[in-house]
Amino acid sequence: MLLPSTRESLPHPSDTHVRGRRDNETVRITVGDLEPGRVGLFDPDAGTLLAEGRLAEFPSLVALFEHMRPRWVWSDTRRWAPLLLTAGVRIERCSDLRLSAAILEWSTDADTSRTEHPPRPSWLAPGPAELALDATHAAASIPGAAAAPATASSADRVALFELDELDDVADGGPREGRIGEASGAASDALGRATPHQVADEHDRQLAIVARSARPPRLRLLLAAESAGALIGAELTAAGVPWDSATHDRVLTDALGPRPRPGAKPARMEELAAHVRIELAAPTLNLDSQVELLRALRAAGIRVDSTARWELREHDHPAITPLLAYKRLARLLSANGWGWLETWVIGGRFRPDYVPGGTATGRWATSGGGALQLPKQVRTAVVADPGWQLVVADAAQLEPRVLAAMAGDLRMAEAARGRDIYQGIVDAGVVATRGEAKIALLGAMYGATTGESGRLLPRLARAFPAAMALVDRAAATGERGARVTTLLGRSSPLPPASWRATQARATEPDATAQDERRARSSARDWGRFTRNFVVQGTAAEWALCWMAGVRARLARLGELEDQSDASPPATAAGPVFARRPHLVYYLHDEIIVHTPAELADEVAVAVRESAADAGRLLFGEFPVDFPLDLSVVQSYGDTGD
DNA sequence: CAGTGTGGCGCG
DNA sequence: AAAGCGCGCCACACTG
Numbered sequence: 001m002l003l004p005s006t007r008e009s010l011p012h013p014s015d016t017h018v019r020g021r022r023d024n025e026t027v028r029i030t031v032g033d034l035e036p037g038r039v040g041l042f043d044p045d046a047g048t049l050l051a052e053g054r055l056a057e058f059p060s061l062v063a064l065f066e067h068m069r070p071r072w073v074w075s076d077t078r079r080w081a082p083l084l085l086t087a088g089v090r091i092e093r094c095s096d097l098r099l100s101a102a103i104l105e106w107s108t109d110a111d112t113s114r115t116e117h118p119p120r121p122s123w124l125a126p127g128p129a130e131l132a133l134d135a136t137h138a139a140a141s142i143p144g145a146a147a148a149p150a151t152a153s154s155a156d157r158v159a160l161f162e163l164d165e166l167d168d169v170a171d172g173g174p175r176e177g178r179i180g181e182a183s184g185a186a187s188d189a190l191g192r193a194t195p196h197q198v199a200d201e202h203d204r205q206l207a208i209v210a211r212s213a214r215p216p217r218l219r220l221l222l223a224a225e226s227a228g229a230l231i232g233a234e235l236t237a238a239g240v241p242w243d244s245a246t247h248d249r250v251l252t253d254a255l256g257p258r259p260r261p262g263a264k265p266a267r268m269e270e271l272a273a274h275v276r277i278e279l280a281a282p283t284l285n286l287d288s289q290v291e292l293l294r295a296l297r298a299a300g301i302r303v304d305s306t307a308r309w310e311l312r313e314h315d316h317p318a319i320t321p322l323l324a325y326k327r328l329a330r331l332l333s334a335n336g337w338g339w340l341e342t343w344v345i346g347g348r349f350r351p352d353y354v355p356g357g358t359a360t361g362r363w364a365t366s367g368g369g370a371l372q373l374p375k376q377v378r379t380a381v382v383a384d385p386g387w388q389l390v391v392a393d394a395a396q397l398e399p400r401v402l403a404a405m406a407g408d409l410r411m412a413e414a415a416r417g418r419d420i421y422q423g424i425v426d427a428g429v430v431a432t433r434g435e436a437k438i439a440l441l442g443a444m445y446g447a448t449t450g451e452s453g454r455l456l457p458r459l460a461r462a463f464p465a466a467m468a469l470v471d472r473a474a475a476t477g478e479r480g481a482r483v484t485t486l487l488g489r490s491s492p493l494p495p496a497s498w499r500a501t502q503a504r505a506t507e508p509d510a511t512a513q514d515e516r517r518a519r520s521s522a523r524d525w526g527r528f529t530r531n532f533v534v535q536g537t538a539a540e541w542a543l544c545w546m547a548g549v550r551a552r553l554a555r556l557g558e559l560e561d562q563s564d565a566s567p568p569a570t571a572a573g574p575v576f577a578r579r580p581h582l583v584y585y586l587h588d589e590i591i592v593h594t595p596a597e598l599a600d601e602v603a604v605a606v607r608e609s610a611a612d613a614g615r616l617l618f619g620e621f622p623v624d625f626p627l628d629l630s631v632v633q634s635y636g637d638t639g640d
Numbered sequence: 641c642a643g644t645g646t647g648g649c650g651c652g
Numbered sequence: 653a654a655a656g657c658g659c660g661c662c663a664c665a666c667t668g
């Protein structure tokens with residue numbers, strides 16, 4: 001087992017005197033603030049304060065204990081991990097209580113009715129522990145999951161903060177908004193937690209997990225989520241190796257030389273002039289949708305928007321230069337010289353990752369647009385001298401996840417050892433690879449019309465189990481209930497406005513329009529929950545994959561530390577300068593920056609981790625997760 | 641004038 | 653004409 005959480009580690013021999021602990025127990029150490037500016041490390045199982053010191057001493061205190069390979073338990077990885085990384089201290093594993101609470105808060109797997117003592121209120125979780133809203137949801141998305149006959153007692157529903165600012169929580173209504181998002185008050189509370197409070201919260205969470213219907217799955221999810229949080233902090237610390245000169249060349253080739261502030265690049269001006277002539281609109285500002293739409297219609301081009309997909313359908317001499325202009329405008333505003341100056345410092349792009357930042361468990365980023373790096377500028381991602389990039393993405397991850405979740409053997413068979421879309425063609429389900437792709441995406445996204453909708457029945461006939469899973473998830477969402485991923489992340493409830501719309505349609509004086517609107521919004525939410533179970537479980541696979549890669553890279557790095565075959569990647573910071581390390585993550589794709597002589601071993605580690613992730617989630621179910629993997633100097637050289 | 645909403649487009 | 657999910661960011665347009 002490679003995932004930090006699931007590997008039981010032996011305490012260092014010299015630690016056995018620290019406390020009488022069985023060898024197979026994982027040591028945990030909680031981290032918190034004792035008073036402003038002072039940090040404490042606490043052993044909750046021995047009840048001992050292990051160490052305390054000034055905030056500046058925190059990394060060296062952690063370093064003192066890391067050889068015991070403890071699980072570091074803290075409120076928020078985004079607060080604590082950067083302090084360690086800038087000081088050159090790497091840890092093996094942690095528990096992020098903020099992210100865990102966000103998952104457990106809605107974990108309908110947790111059954112509070114079976115215990116005399118409901119979980120203690122949390123100073124951490126921003127909402128009431130609504131633990132039993134929909135007993136059937138688990139069965140809807142987890143094969144073989146038993147529905148927990150749980151009802152939340154009112155004691156579970158107390159507001160967890162005794163803070164007036166959180167009135168909206170105290171009413172006990174469903175919380176809306178982003179997963180893992182903390183209010184200002186919550187952030188303050190997080191910052192002030194003592195190591196003892198952190199320990200209490202951890203105990204509370206462990207108790208919820210233990211009472212849940214599927215403790216091993218939730219345990220894996222929380223471990224993976226926490227590993228992800230650590231990786232997110234490490235990705236920022238290491239940064240994406242970025243060659244600004246290459247980026248500048250891309251910009252100059254496309255746009256012309258960098259213009260003075262306020263001016264448009266030469267290529268854009270040329271194209272704009274061209275468009276103005278063709279539209280006979282000499283003063284047209286192409287950046288204004290309003291003006292542009294008016295000018296297009298005045299020129300006899302019947303469009304309802306200025307969107308590219310719509311413009312593309314028209315044959316008019318203004319269209320080609322207009323589309324070229326829009327493409328350049330996008331490049332300039334999203335990833336132009338301004339972006340380069342703001343986001344690339346010292347040869348590294350350091351985006352701010354937000355692990356668990358979306359409803360489905362995918363990550364978000366804030367600033368820099370790291371998850372939207374256009375293919376065009378990926379040539380600027382270049383390994384340091386003597387280093388290489390191992391770029392890998394999981395081929396058709398979501399359909400494979402769906403096949404495995406649903407236990408659909410025929411679909412898994414179509415995927416095994418090949419392109420799943422081709423496999424579907426070979427199985428005689430549809431005629432072409434293109435049709436297979438459209439049909440499968442349509443199944444996961446909830447298409448109803450067009451080519452996709454037309455192909456769905458054939459897919460359903462060939463793969464009834466897979467189709468039934470997503471259809472069930474959609475039906476659950478249409479009822480306004482939650483669905484759950486394989487490991488136990490639950491979807492949010494629809495907003496109050498959604499419920500109001502549904503309620504209105506059932507009133508005696510409801511109009512046809514009320515009913516239509518209710519039906520439409522129910523379908524909308526059903527498409528969300530349909531996709532949630534697949535996208536969310538795929539995100540879980542990716543977290544496990546990445547956690548495995550991280551663990552294996554750490555082992556390679558220990559060896560590499562002894563050698564100096566490659567020059568250090570000093571811009572990667574003190575922890576990673578001589579070790580292969582993750583530098584980029586994009587839903588189903590990773591990049592490892594590695595000393596060149598280790599690239600082949602890294603590639604093996606990445607592949608083995610993918611296989612491990614499949615087994616962690618799906619056991620021996622015969623599904624595979626092949627990777628498209630390349631060892632390159634530049635991200636632009638991967639061939640896709 | 642700042643704050644908010646929307647269209648458009650990049651990524652998976 | 654966006655059929656069909658999840659995001660973030662930019663510029664423009666509108667609101668108060």
